[in-house]
Amino acid sequence: MTTPSDMLAHSAMLSPVQQNPTPSGGKKKLIYDQDHRGPLSTDTVATLMLLQADNIDLLGICTVSCDMWAKQETAYALRLLELMGRTEVPVFMGAQEPLLNTKAEAQMRYQMFGSRSLGNEGYLGAFAKDAAGRDELAPLPPPYNRFAQIKAQPEPAADFIIRTIRANPNQVTMYCGGPMTNLALAAMLAPDIVPITKEVIFMGGGLHHSTSSVNVYFDAEAAKIGFRAGWPKFTLVTTDLAEQVHMQDDGKVDAIVERAHSPIADLFREYEQKPQRANPQRRSFRMPDEMMAAHVIDPSIFTGYDDMFIDIVTHNDGHYGDTSFWDADWKNKGGELSGQNAPSLKAGRVQVLNGVDKKRFRELFTDLMTRPINRSK
Amino acid sequence: MSTTRREFIKTVGAAIATSQIPAEPVAANTPEAAALATTSPAAAPQLGGKRKVIYDQDTFGPFGTDILGTLMMLQADNLDLLGITLVTGDDWLKQEMAYTLRLLEMMGRTEIPVYAGAEFPMLNTKEEWQLRQQLYGGHRLDPWMGAFNRANGGLNEIKPLPPPYDRLANLKPQQEHAARFIIKAVRDNPGQVTIYAGGPLTNVALAMALAPDIVPLVHEVVIMGTGFHVFTNAFNIFFDPESARKVLRAAWPKFSIVTVDIAEEIHEGDEISPGRRMIEEIAAGAQSPISDLFRIHAVEPLRNNPSMQFFRMADEMMAAQVIDPTVFTKSEQMYVDICTTPGPRYGDSMFWPKNWQDVPDAGKSVSAADRRVFVDPRQFYLGPPPSAGLANVLQEIDHDRFKKLFVELMTRPIRKA
Numbered sequence: 001m002t003t004p005s006d007m008l009a010h011s012a013m014l015s016p017v018q019q020n021p022t023p024s025g026g027k028k029k030l031i032y033d034q035d036h037r038g039p040l041s042t043d044t045v046a047t048l049m050l051l052q053a054d055n056i057d058l059l060g061i062c063t064v065s066c067d068m069w070a071k072q073e074t075a076y077a078l079r080l081l082e083l084m085g086r087t088e089v090p091v092f093m094g095a096q097e098p099l100l101n102t103k104a105e106a107q108m109r110y111q112m113f114g115s116r117s118l119g120n121e122g123y124l125g126a127f128a129k130d131a132a133g134r135d136e137l138a139p140l141p142p143p144y145n146r147f148a149q150i151k152a153q154p155e156p157a158a159d160f161i162i163r164t165i166r167a168n169p170n171q172v173t174m175y176c177g178g179p180m181t182n183l184a185l186a187a188m189l190a191p192d193i194v195p196i197t198k199e200v201i202f203m204g205g206g207l208h209h210s211t212s213s214v215n216v217y218f219d220a221e222a223a224k225i226g227f228r229a230g231w232p233k234f235t236l237v238t239t240d241l242a243e244q245v246h247m248q249d250d251g252k253v254d255a256i257v258e259r260a261h262s263p264i265a266d267l268f269r270e271y272e273q274k275p276q277r278a279n280p281q282r283r284s285f286r287m288p289d290e291m292m293a294a295h296v297i298d299p300s301i302f303t304g305y306d307d308m309f310i311d312i313v314t315h316n317d318g319h320y321g322d323t324s325f326w327d328a329d330w331k332n333k334g335g336e337l338s339g340q341n342a343p344s345l346k347a348g349r350v351q352v353l354n355g356v357d358k359k360r361f362r363e364l365f366t367d368l369m370t371r372p373i374n375r376s377k
Numbered sequence: 378m379s380t381t382r383r384e385f386i387k388t389v390g391a392a393i394a395t396s397q398i399p400a401e402p403v404a405a406n407t408p409e410a411a412a413l414a415t416t417s418p419a420a421a422p423q424l425g426g427k428r429k430v431i432y433d434q435d436t437f438g439p440f441g442t443d444i445l446g447t448l449m450m451l452q453a454d455n456l457d458l459l460g461i462t463l464v465t466g467d468d469w470l471k472q473e474m475a476y477t478l479r480l481l482e483m484m485g486r487t488e489i490p491v492y493a494g495a496e497f498p499m500l501n502t503k504e505e506w507q508l509r510q511q512l513y514g515g516h517r518l519d520p521w522m523g524a525f526n527r528a529n530g531g532l533n534e535i536k537p538l539p540p541p542y543d544r545l546a547n548l549k550p551q552q553e554h555a556a557r558f559i560i561k562a563v564r565d566n567p568g569q570v571t572i573y574a575g576g577p578l579t580n581v582a583l584a585m586a587l588a589p590d591i592v593p594l595v596h597e598v599v600i601m602g603t604g605f606h607v608f609t610n611a612f613n614i615f616f617d618p619e620s621a622r623k624v625l626r627a628a629w630p631k632f633s634i635v636t637v638d639i640a641e642e643i644h645e646g647d648e649i650s651p652g653r654r655m656i657e658e659i660a661a662g663a664q665s666p667i668s669d670l671f672r673i674h675a676v677e678p679l680r681n682n683p684s685m686q687f688f689r690m691a692d693e694m695m696a697a698q699v700i701d702p703t704v705f706t707k708s709e710q711m712y713v714d715i716c717t718t719p720g721p722r723y724g725d726s727m728f729w730p731k732n733w734q735d736v737p738d739a740g741k742s743v744s745a746a747d748r749r750v751f752v753d754p755r756q757f758y759l760g761p762p763p764s765a766g767l768a769n770v771l772q773e774i775d776h777d778r779f780k781k782l783f784v785e786l787m788t789r790p791i792r793k794a
Contacts, residue, residue: 096589099499099582100623100717104763156587185586188495188579189554221619221717224500314500314619315718345504 027057029171029198030296031161033094034289035066035125035178035215038076039141040271043067043177045247046289047077048264050175051084052368053297058086059164062157064094064178066218067125069134071096078148079140083263085375087150094157095181096134098219103127105316106218113318123214143266158185162193169196170232175296176202177289179219180226187229199233201295202226203288205310205323206239213239213288216312217321224312227348235295236310236350242288248276249284250362259370268369287365294361295353301364303355309343310350325352380545382535385475427457429569429596430699431562433494433555434692435466435523435576435613438476439539440674443467445645445783446575446692447477448667451484452786453700459562459570462555464494466576466616467523469532478546479538483666487548488794494555495579496532498617505719513721521612541669556583563591572598573699574624575692577613582620585627597631598624599698601691603713603726604637611637614715615724622715626766633702633769634713635694642774643694645675646687649780656687662788671787690783697779698771704782707773712761728770729761 032050037043050056061081063073074093081087106127125131132138140146153160161182165172174197176183187194204215204223216223227234247253253272257265276282294301307328313319326343327333333341432450436443450458461481463473470493481487503525510520523529530536538544551558559580563570572595574581585592602613602621614621625632649655656679660671679685697704710731716722 095586097586099586100619102626102764108763158587181586185583188497188499188583189556189587191496221500315720316716317718345508346502 027055028173028296029057029059029168030173030175031059031062031164033062033064033157033161033174033176033178033182034073034077035064035068035070036061036073036077037067037125038073038080039144040267041067042247042285042287042289043073044076044080044267045287046177046293047080048084048267049290049293049297049365049368051081051086051089052371052374053293054374055297058089059168059172060090060092060153060160062092062094062160062182064157064181065096065098065126065134066178066214069096069126069132069136070094071135071137072132074152075137075140075147076144078150078152079144079146082148082150083143084373090160091150091152092155092157092160093152095179095185098179098181099184099221101127101217101219101221101320103131109316109318109320125214125218127218142270143263157182158189161186162190165193165197166190170198173198173296174200175292176200176226177215177292179215179222181219181222184219184222184225187225191229194229194231197231199235200226200231201235201237201292203237203242203292204239205236205312205325207323207325209239209243211323212321216323220312220314220321223321224314227310227312227350228346229348234348234350235305236352237288237291237295238352239286239288241353241356242286242291244356245287245291245358245361247272247284247287248282252362252366253284255366256369261370261373264369264373290365291353291356291361294356294364297368298364301357301360302353303357305351305353308350308352309347310352311344311347380547382545385471385535385545427455428571428699429457429459429562429566430571430573431459431462431559433462433464433559433572433574433576433580434473434477435464435468436473436477436480437467437523438473438480439542440670441467442645442688442690442692443575444476444480444670445690446573446696447480448484448670449693449696449700449783449786450573451481451486451489452789452792453696454792455700458489459566460490460492460551460558462492462494462558462580464555464576464580465496465498465524465532466613467521469524469529469534470494470496471533472535474550475535475538475545476542478548478550479542479544482546482548483541484791486792486794490558491548491550492553492555492558493550495577495583498577498579499582499619501615501617501619501723509719509721509723523612523616525616540673541666555580556587559584560588560591563594564588567594568630569596570594571596571699573695574598574600575613575695577617578620578624579617582617582623585623592627592629595629597633598629599633599635599695600624601635601640601695602637603634603715603728605726605728606638607641608637609725609727610722611724611726614726618715618717618724621724622717625713625715625768626764628766631769632766633698633708633771635691635698635771637689637691639771639774640689640691640694643690643776643779644687645690645693646679646685647780649784655780655784658784659787662784664788664791667787667791690779693783694771694774694779697774697782700786701782704775704778705771705773706775708769708771710767711770712765713768713770714762714765727761729765731767733760 034043061077063070070093077091081089204213257269257273309326311324313322330341506525602611604611656671656675660668660676712729714727716725
């Protein structure tokens with residue numbers, strides 16, 4: 001029979017040769033996994049925030065198909081690093097396709113069940129009807145202007161994630177701003193990384209505004225794997241929270257265009273200020289990825305979190321990618337129904353951020369966008 | 378000096394240690410390609426000499442279809458076995474590893490590298506599977522659950538190996554993950570590698586997800602699973618339906634399926650000539666350790682229990698498709714897809730003829746030939762789902778030639794490294 005010490009020997013062995021943690025001067029080690037939509041979007045703005053923050057050790061940027069195809073996203077990420085003078089940050093191209101979902105099926109579910117199946121939003125990203133092909137690479141508009149001279153790393157994103165977490169046990173925060181495809185692949189290939197990851201932060205799903213969002217329903221299977229894996233800490237920004245702040249609220253954009261340095265000022269002038277002036281009715285997007293970045297940079301601006309269970313529907317129907325939430329304290333809540341509102345058998349535990357200090361978020365955001373370009377490592 | 382169970386678990390686990398996947402080859406020097414690492418065009422298929430094979434298996438010991446498939450591959454002299462990759466399925470990965478390594482030692486084939494692969498399916502879990510059975514009822518003829526069997530131990534439990542294995546191997550697995558080995562082997566041998574996938578398709582799905590460029594570079598994929606007649610829910614598929622769907626939908630140059638229907642046509646206990654069973658012929662005529670395996674685990678148990686049931690020859694047929702595909706006398710190109718909705722049909726397989734438009738319409742009577750293949754061909758009128766993959770479904774096999782091939786491989790002198 002296997003003894004408990006056998007098991008321990010096994011799990012100890014699974015952890016890699018423990019290297020001395022790289023001194024990072026107290027900086028937070030971060031793997032930034034993103035469906036990096038250019039030229040400017042919530043994805044890109046979050047990238048700018050993390051590049052500008054001086055308390056973040058950005059170990060690498062991973063891309064994953066969703067808002068765009070991974071190749072196009074990678075082209076934007078590489079050139080943005082050049083524009084920001086941060087060519088030392090390695091870029092890893094990740095999953096080009098979701099684990100199972102396909103464009104044809106996403107389109108048909110939309111027709112068959114309506115946008116309800118798509119989190120009330122009907123946004124399909126790279127699977128949109130008129131979206132470019134997976135291997136097409138469109139030229140980059142100003143201020144990007146051309147493809148980068150720097151190249152993506154040859155290693156797949158999942159391998160980089162595994163290698164980096166093993167080399168820095170209990171120190172790495174995983175930022176997943178797109179579908180969890182890369183994270184799910186890493187956890188499947190190397191289950192030993194799960195308990196030694198410091199924190200995973202993800203944006204997607206919701207209880208009120210919409211019950212799903214593209215990061216989840218683009219790859220529902222990866223979301224299910226990611227949520228269920230059992231990370232020591234999993235922080236979630238829902239659409240409910242992200243909807244509380246929009247980019248054009250409170251004159252942020254004008255302040256940034258006026259005070260920021262190039263290329264940040266150029267990006268906001270071209271892709272936020274001009275379109276908004278041309279069309280004052282334009283509804284600017286919520287700030288989900290910016291909130292994730294804010295949580296990584298300064299978690300104290302969030303007022304609290306709800307401890308919950310979460311699970312994902314992977315039925316290939318109108319609910320593909322829907323999120324289900326349960327109160328972690330379900331046993332003691334619900335009056336007469338106490339004890340009956342149990343989560344699904346394999347539901348994952350998440351800390352759902354439930355409020356943000358809007359003033360402090362605005363201050364942090366505007367400060368990061370307008371401070372001198374951070375060219376240090 | 379024998380290996381202790383604890384030492385063994387350590388070496389298996391070490392195989393999960395990371396290693397880098399070689400860089401994707403960069404395509405022509407277009408500005409776009411220069412901007413990114415992109416996929417290389419597929420090299421022309423080139424088959425010279427022996428067929429290169431990656432043998433992916435959920436090796437359930439001490440005896441049975443997984444082991445016999447392995448023995449056939451080890452004995453065939455027209456194959457170059459690049460490596461054995463293991464995946465949890467019929468048993469947990471580490472127990473499968475114990476049987477595989479010791480079998481290679483006993484066969485004197487320790488030069489073949491063995492790689493540990495996925496320890497869990499993509500999404501399926503034992504607890505949810507049991508709940509589904511309670512909720513929807515069982516509907517399979519053979520309720521085999523492999524590693525998820527109720528009585529089965531945990532994933533780190535190594536049970537002692539019975540005779541003729543007797544002890545754990547001194548041979549060690551490789552340090553590389555199975556999926557990485559598959560990627561590397563296919564890229565190094567473009568157009569030449571056959572992937573034999575005899576277990577759940579988790580390792581192949583992982584390799585594809587990490588490196589989609591390998592799909593057009595593979596010569597052929599042979600899998601066992603799916604069915605339309607005996608039952609539609611085959612173990613290798615419903616243990617990990619998501620991986621099966623991913624692999625079945627990819628555009629492999631050639632993808633062959635041994636269904637449960639064709640596998641059910643021949644069982645391990647069948648006769649090769651009147652009054653003479655294959656297992657008796659092999660136990661009497663083979664060299665050790667093959668003769669020992671058949672004597673201890675087939676002939677003697679049958680003597681003690683004359684009503685003993687033998688399993689269908691599923692993986693043996695896959696091995697035949699790799700070693701001598703001419704034993705199959707009929708196959709058909711069909712669309713195959715897998716249900717991944719976690720309901721009563723989780724893991725079910727669905728088939729459509731490639732030329733589904735030509736199947737007689739509802740007004741016409743269904744021919745006996747149609748009935749033999751499909752429960753009701755009228756279900757095919759609307760064609761396959763948009764992303765279904767096309768597969769070469771093996772439909773008829775020359776029983777005599779297959780049995781002769783099997784017995785001949787088992788009784789020829791043990792092939793040397």
